[in-house]
Structure formats: C-alpha cells, structure tokens
Amino acid sequence: MAEQTAPPDSSGFDIELLLKQARTYLAFGEQLQPLSDRLHETLGQDGDWGEALRQHFDQLKAALAQAADDPGSHADLARLWTVSLDTWQQTAASLGVPATLAPLAGANPAAWQAYQKVQGQYLDLLRQAARDALDLMEQRLGERATAGATVESLRELYNLWVECNEETYGRMLRSPEYGALNGCLLNALLGCYTRGDAPT
Amino acid sequence: MIGPTPAQITEELRNFQARLAEGARTLHGLGPIETGVLPRDPVYQEDKLVLYRYQPRVAEPNPVPLLIVYALVNRPYMMDLQEDRSLIRGLLDAGLDVYLIDWGYPDAGDRHLSLADYVLRYIAHCVDHLRERHQQDSINLLGVCQGGALSLCFTALHPGKVRNLVTMVTPVDFHTPDNVLTHLIRHVDVDLLVDTLGNLPGQLLNFTFLSLSPFRLAGQKYVDLVDILDDVQALQNFLRMEKWIFDSPDQAGEAFRQFAKDFFQQNKLVKGEVVIGGQRVDLRNVTMPVLNVYASQDHLVPPAASKALAGCCGSRDYSELSFKGGHIGIYVSGRAQREVPPAIAAWLLAR
Numbered sequence: 001m002a003e004q005t006a007p008p009d010s011s012g013f014d015i016e017l018l019l020k021q022a023r024t025y026l027a028f029g030e031q032l033q034p035l036s037d038r039l040h041e042t043l044g045q046d047g048d049w050g051e052a053l054r055q056h057f058d059q060l061k062a063a064l065a066q067a068a069d070d071p072g073s074h075a076d077l078a079r080l081w082t083v084s085l086d087t088w089q090q091t092a093a094s095l096g097v098p099a100t101l102a103p104l105a106g107a108n109p110a111a112w113q114a115y116q117k118v119q120g121q122y123l124d125l126l127r128q129a130a131r132d133a134l135d136l137m138e139q140r141l142g143e144r145a146t147a148g149a150t151v152e153s154l155r156e157l158y159n160l161w162v163e164c165n166e167e168t169y170g171r172m173l174r175s176p177e178y179g180a181l182n183g184c185l186l187n188a189l190l191g192c193y194t195r196g197d198a199p200t
Numbered sequence: 201m202i203g204p205t206p207a208q209i210t211e212e213l214r215n216f217q218a219r220l221a222e223g224a225r226t227l228h229g230l231g232p233i234e235t236g237v238l239p240r241d242p243v244y245q246e247d248k249l250v251l252y253r254y255q256p257r258v259a260e261p262n263p264v265p266l267l268i269v270y271a272l273v274n275r276p277y278m279m280d281l282q283e284d285r286s287l288i289r290g291l292l293d294a295g296l297d298v299y300l301i302d303w304g305y306p307d308a309g310d311r312h313l314s315l316a317d318y319v320l321r322y323i324a325h326c327v328d329h330l331r332e333r334h335q336q337d338s339i340n341l342l343g344v345c346q347g348g349a350l351s352l353c354f355t356a357l358h359p360g361k362v363r364n365l366v367t368m369v370t371p372v373d374f375h376t377p378d379n380v381l382t383h384l385i386r387h388v389d390v391d392l393l394v395d396t397l398g399n400l401p402g403q404l405l406n407f408t409f410l411s412l413s414p415f416r417l418a419g420q421k422y423v424d425l426v427d428i429l430d431d432v433q434a435l436q437n438f439l440r441m442e443k444w445i446f447d448s449p450d451q452a453g454e455a456f457r458q459f460a461k462d463f464f465q466q467n468k469l470v471k472g473e474v475v476i477g478g479q480r481v482d483l484r485n486v487t488m489p490v491l492n493v494y495a496s497q498d499h500l501v502p503p504a505a506s507k508a509l510a511g512c513c514g515s516r517d518y519s520e521l522s523f524k525g526g527h528i529g530i531y532v533s534g535r536a537q538r539e540v541p542p543a544i545a546a547w548l549l550a551r
Contacts, residue, residue, distance in 0.1 A: 183387025
C-alpha cells in the first residue's frame with residue numbers, strides 16, 4: 001500500500017505571501033514617518049502633541065478612503081486593511097471568478113450584479129472596521145503618552161496597528177450583520193454559476 | 201509617545217529590507233519541508249483511506265490498540281508534525297499501540313460520499329480491522345475535532361466496539377454563543393454550495409479560517425517571519441506549519457452537506473437528532489469511559505462547545521482535561537507535549 005502524498009501544488013511555500021506583506025509593512029512605515037516627524041517637531045516647539053496626533057490620523061483616514069476608492073493607485077497601502085478582501089478574491093479567483101468588474105463568462109448578468117453589490121457591502125464593512133481601528137490606535141497612543149510610555153520602534157507601532165485592527169475587525173466579524181453578509185457573499189458568488197458548471 | 205525619529209524609522213525599514221533580501225536566499229536554499237516523522241506502516245486501505253500503524257516504541261505496547269480519527273479538514277500529520285512536536289510520539293512512548301486514519305484527498309469522484317460512508321463504512325471497517333488484528337472485542341478511539349464528532353456518532357451507533365473514547369477539541373454543542381464558525385456558516389445556502397461546486401474546495405475553508413484573524417494570520421505573521429529568516433531551524437518549523445495550514449483537502453460534497461446543515465446549522469448532535477445511514481445518533485449510548493480534552497483558549501471550538509458532552513453522553517466515567525492553549529497549540533506547543541499525551545495515556549492505561 002502506498003503512502004499518501006500531497007498534491008504537488010500544496011507542498012511549497014508561496015514566497016509572494018511574504019513579499020506582499022513585506023511591501024505592506026514598508027508602506028506602513030512610509031505612512032508613519034511623517035507622524036514621527038511631526039510629533040518630534042511639535043515636542044521640540046512645546047506644541048500640542050495631541051492635536052498633531054489627531055491631525056495625522058485624520059490624514060491616515062483620508063488616505064484609507066482614497067485607497068478604497070482607487071485601490072490600484074495605492075495597492076500596498078490598500079492591502080493594509082483589505083487583507084481579508086484580498087484573501088476572499090483569491091479564493092473566488094480559484095473558483096474561476098475574477099476580482100475585476102468583468103462578469104464571469106456565461107454568468108447571469110443579474111446574478112453578477114448582485115455579487116458585485118454584496119462584495120461592495122463587504123468592502124464597506126471592512127472600511128468601517130479599518131476606520132475604527134485608526135480611531136482606536138489614536139486613542140491607545142494618546143493613552144500611552146498620558147501614561148508616559150513610549151513606543152520604541154516602527155515594529156511596535158505596526159504591532160499596535162495590527163492589535164487595533166484585530167479588535168475592531170473581530171467586533172465586526174461577530175456582528176449579526178457580518179454573519180448575514182458573509183453568507184450572502186458566498187451565496188451571491190455561487191449564484192453566478194449555473195448549477196454543476198463550477199470549475200473543477 | 202512615539203519614540204523613533206524619522207531617521208530611526210528609515211534605518212529600521214532599511215534593516216528590514218536587508219534581512220528580507222538575505223532571508224529570501226535562505227528560503228530558496230531550503231530543501232523540501234518534511235512532515236510526519238515517525239515510522240509507520242499502512243495496514244489497511246479502502247478507496248482513498250489508508251490506516252497506518254505507528255511502530256511501537258516500547259517492547260510490549262498496550263494490547264488494546266488506539267485508533268486516531270482525524271478531522272476531514274486539513275491533514276493528520278499535525279499529530280506528528282516534527283521530532284519534538286508529536287502527540288503520537290508521546291502516546292507511543294507511554295506504551296500505546298497507535299493507529300491513525302488518513303482520509304486522503306477527496307476528488308470529484310468522491311462527491312457522493314456521505315457521513316454514512318465515513319462513519320458506518322470507513323471508521324467501522326478500520327475498527328473491525330483492528331479488533332480482528334488485535335483479537336479484541338473493542339478498541340480505544342481518539343477523535344480529533346470534527347473527527348471527534350464522527351467518533352461520537354460511530355460510538356453511539358456501535359458502543360460495543362469502543363472500550364474507551366477520547367475526544368479532543370471536539371464540538372458537541374454547535375450553538376454556543378461564542379462559536380464563530382457557526383456564526384459564519386449560518387446564512388450560507390449549503391445546498392446551493394454543494395449542488396454548485398460538488399465538493400467543498402479546501403481553499404474556501406482556508407478563507408474561512410484566515411478570515412477569523414486576517415491581520416495576524418495573513419499579515420503580521422509574514423512580517424514576523426523576516427525576523428527568523430536567518431535561523432534555518434526556526435524557518436523550517438514555520439514552513440512546516442505553513443505547509444499544514446495550506447494543505448487543505450476538498451471536502452466530499454454530500455458529507456459536507458450533512459455536517460454543515462445537521463451539525464452547524466441545526467445543532468442536531470446535541471439534540472439527539474442526527475441520523476446516519478437511517479440510524480439515529482443518541483449520545484446516551486456512549487456509556488463507556490470518556491475523556492474529553494479541550495483547549496481553554498480554542499477560538500475554533502470553544503470550550504463550552506466541547507464541554508456540552510458532559511450533559512448528553514451516557515457515560516458514568518466521564519472526565520475532562522483542560523489544556524491551557526489554543527486549537528493548534530494543543531498538538532504542537534512544548535507544553536502540550538509535556539502535558540497532553542501522558543495524561544491521555546495514563547487515563548487509557550488505567551482502564
């Protein structure tokens with residue numbers, strides 16, 4: 001009797017996973033550099049540290065909104081908060097449904113539209129969670145400053161950013177609205193197929 | 201306060217890039233990632249299923265064999281991931297004779313396999329094979345996660361063939377408030393899913409698991425990876441786990457349909473309403489000794505979902521073992537190696 005072996009495509013590590021997130025981390029660093037600059041300048045001039053923090057996070061939220069409107073122009077930045085959507089689109093692509101606005105060949109146009117609509121709602125929820133995460137991060141940084149604690153490195157900032165996103169995303173994930181939308185997303189994707197016509 | 205200056209951030213980014221470039225070379229130089237380290241022999245095969253016997257590590261292993269029934273999701277080499285992270289090794293060292301069902305990779309030809317096939321044919325045939333091979337009326341069964349639910353079904357339908365039952369991170373009540381998987385599948389049209397796709401693609405399951413914690417599992421994890429790119433052993437450990445995560449077989453369509461609808465959506469197991477092969481699964485028939493092992497920080501199978509077994513099985517010798525850790529840590533963490541296999545083995549050997 002032969003040993004069971006994995007299919008050939010399941011054994012190797014996809015280095016693109018690493019490179020994508022590395023680029024995302026670099027984009028995060030580039031976004032945070034001006035904040036560091038502004039805060040150090042404000043401190044040097046005895047300025048309002050909290051106001052500088054607030055202004056920078058407003059800019060981050062604006063950048064996030066811009067990346068949402070046109071993800072292609074800020075792909076690495078957009079990936080900071082669309083990691084879940086990326087994973088979903090890769091999954092859908094593996095089932096033969098492209099992430100683009102082009103309809104799936106042979107798909108019922110109404111079903112395709114319905115899928116695009118639900119995907120848009122999904123993106124809206126992610127965007128809201130990302131905005132909430134920026135608010136939370138701003139709040140946590142403010143609390144640390146009040147307590148006299150210092151964030152020592154970019155990595156520590158990144159980890160805080162991840163922690164805040166996981167917290168707000170987790171709240172969203174557990175909401176009844178997300179549960180319903182998650183089902184709708186998959187059902188709408190499946191609606192684009194004729195029964196039994198899915199790729200194998 | 202944000203401590204690093206812009207210059208320090210630039211330096212940190214430069215170091216990150218340098219480590220990444222150097223580490224990418226290390227990555228390319230690594231050979232294939234090995235998993236499943238202990239010697240084992242196939243002793244029974246049916247369709248894609250292979251039943252393995254792990255070579256005993258004591259001169260006279262326990263005469264009652266232990267059959268591990270893994271989940272249909274992901275691959276069973278998690279139980280024997282590497283030399284120093286192997287639940288099976290711990291069980292063998294403690295004197296048990298260990299067998300494991302490898303379900304293989306279902307393909308389009310398996311879409312009509314039902315839960316009846318898995319429980320009443322595959323598990324039943326493996327159990328009968330071991331009863332005959334070891335000249336025992338009944339054997340010990342250890343079910344893992346979904347495999348635990350299947351083991352409960354089998355045991356309830358054939359209680360005379362199971363001497364002791366161990367369930368590990370096994371969901372019994374699928375409707376506890378903290379069950380996020382149920383939350384996500386509740387509104388899925390399972391019939392549409394199976395009728396459309398046939399089998400459930402493993403990648404869809406992967407998406408579900410990654411979507412529970414995407415910023416950590418699909419983001420931060422890879423940024424942290426850069427820190428260990430120069431440590432070949434740590435890198436191999438990471439890649440071994442990574443391989444397991446993405447090694448996700450498709451699920452046979454009909455079996456998935458029933459499991460998703462009856463267990464997740466309608467919570468029939470705990471209500472005694474699951475029907476397999478025309479027979480109702482009544483957990484009160486599970487009267488043999490039961491050890492229910494759960495992880496106190498399990499984000500996939502919440503402890504309450506497992507502990508519900510206490511209230512619905514018929515055993516008078518029911519015990520629980522709470523492991524301080526998560527759904528995966530219970531198999532691969534250092535503490536798990538020290539605590540879990542010895543406890544399971546001691547419990548079994550005492551019965």
